[in-house]
Amino acid sequence: MTEAAHYNPDPHAHPGLHVIAIFEAAKGLLALFAASGLELLGPAPLLRWVHDLMVRFQLDPNQGALAWLSNTINPDSVHLAAAAVFAYGLLRMLEAWGLWRAKAWASWLGCISAAIYLPLDVYAMFRHPGWVSTAVLVINLIVVAVLARDLFKRRH
Known part of the structure; x- marks a missing residue:
C-alpha cells in the first residue's frame, strides 16, 4: 500500500487548508532560494545595490538607514541573514506539510x-x-x- 492510501485527514478540517499549505510552501521555497542566493552571492552585490540606491536618491553616504546598512553588510552579517531566512523557509515548509496533512x-x-x-x-x-x-x-x-x-x- 502506498503512503497516500494510509492518509486519513481529519474530516472536520477545513478544505482551505490545502490552499494555505500551497501558499506557505511557495513562501518557504522563495525563502530557501533567497537564503541560497545570499550565500552564493555574498555581500558585494548587496553593497552595490545599497550604493546604487544612495546615488539614485542622492542620499548622504555617511548618515541614515542606508549608510548604516552599508556599514553593517559584511560576510558574517550575510551568513547570519542567510541562516535566519533559511530557518524561516524551513518553518514555512514544515507548516505547509502539516497543513497539507491536516x-x-x-x-x-x-x-x-x-x-x-x-x-x-x-x-x-x-x-x-x-x-x-x-x-x-x-x-x-x-x-x-x-x-x-x-x-x-x-x-x-
Missing part, C-alpha cells in the same frame, strides 16, 4: 504566525492606502479565519 499543530502555527502580521497590515493600510495593502490585509484575515475555524471545529 495537523492541528500546523493550524495553530499558521493562525498565530498570520495573526502576528495583522497589526502591521492595518498600519500599512493606513500609511499606504491602496488595493495592495487592502488585499494583503484581507488575505491574512481569511487565513486567520480559516485556521481559527479549523481549530474551533476540532475542539467541538
Whole structure:
C-alpha cells in the first residue's frame, strides 16, 4: 500500500487548508532560494545595490538607514541573514506539510504566525492606502479565519 492510501485527514478540517499549505510552501521555497542566493552571492552585490540606491536618491553616504546598512553588510552579517531566512523557509515548509496533512499543530502555527502580521497590515493600510495593502490585509484575515475555524471545529 502506498503512503497516500494510509492518509486519513481529519474530516472536520477545513478544505482551505490545502490552499494555505500551497501558499506557505511557495513562501518557504522563495525563502530557501533567497537564503541560497545570499550565500552564493555574498555581500558585494548587496553593497552595490545599497550604493546604487544612495546615488539614485542622492542620499548622504555617511548618515541614515542606508549608510548604516552599508556599514553593517559584511560576510558574517550575510551568513547570519542567510541562516535566519533559511530557518524561516524551513518553518514555512514544515507548516505547509502539516497543513497539507491536516495537523492541528500546523493550524495553530499558521493562525498565530498570520495573526502576528495583522497589526502591521492595518498600519500599512493606513500609511499606504491602496488595493495592495487592502488585499494583503484581507488575505491574512481569511487565513486567520480559516485556521481559527479549523481549530474551533476540532475542539467541538
